[in-house]
Amino acid sequence: MSSYSISAILTGRAVRFRAADEQSAIAKVPVDGAVRVTFLGLAGDEQADAKHHGGPDKALHHYAADHYPVWDAELGGHGLLASPGAFGENIATTGLTExxxxxxxxxRLGSALIEVSHGRQPCWKLGHRFGVTDMAARIVRNGRCGWYYRVIEEGEVAPGDALIRDVRGLAAWPIDRLFHVVIGGGHKRAGDALRELADLPVLAQAWRDRAAQLAG
Incomplete structure (x- = not known):
């Protein structure tokens, strides 16, 4: 088993984002105490766009704090990168990347058991949040995408808890490869891999559907 120190556990409320009729909960803030981990995510965490965010396969979003210095250098310094939550993540750690x-x-996340379900496909909201119009395209190119979990067993987590890897998944499908094939353009020479992904029950249904579509 491998254990990773949690930098922050974060939740967010849906608030006005860009226009009067647009809301987002991408601005997450660290919690101070224990929070319930449910099959739909952290108690108190909201999603403004239920079509594209949230649900059992996107219950928790994890982004590596290891990427923050790289982004800071690439963007020439950015205030959002001074603390966790810049990418709308619920879990921030160091030592664990795609x-x-x-x-x-x-x-094990506190007393909850969670399972990696797919990578995070970047959307336009990151560009608006950072004030960098091609932010999503940069992530597609560099693969610093983050990933999602589904919750297998509900529980509770608090700041200071460790994230402990309990079971290893599919060695053939680290998140960086999965993201490259499904989102980053790697599908063009990956017909067999796409057909494999389309039939993998552990992969989130949305990405299984995308793999099947890309496979033709």
Whole structure:
């Protein structure tokens, strides 16, 4: 088992984002105490766009704090990167990145059990949040995407708890490879891999559907 120190557990409320009729809960803030981990995510965490965010396969979003210094250098310094939550993540850690995390990995998050379900596909809201119009395109190119968990067993987590890997998933499908094939353009020479992904029950249904579509 591997253990990782949690930098922050974060939740957010849906608030006005860009226009009067647009809301987002991408601005997450660290919690001070214990929070319930449910099948739909952290208690008190909201999603303004239920079509594209939230649900059992996107219950928790994890983004590696390891990427923050790289982004800061690339963007020439940015205030959002001074603390966790810049990418709308619920979990922030160091020492764990997309190359280290496999599809189907299971972790103990406090007393909850969670499972890696797919990578995070970047959307336009990140560009608006950072004031960088091609932010989503940069993530597609560099693969610093983050990933999602589904909740297998509900529980509770508090700041200071560790994230403990309990079961290893599919060695053939680390998140960086999965993201490259499904989102980053790697599908063009990956017909067999796409057909494999389309039939993997552990992969989130939305990405299984996308894999099947890309496979033709």
């Amino acid at each position: 190359g280290d995390v496999w599809l189907g990995d299971r972790f």
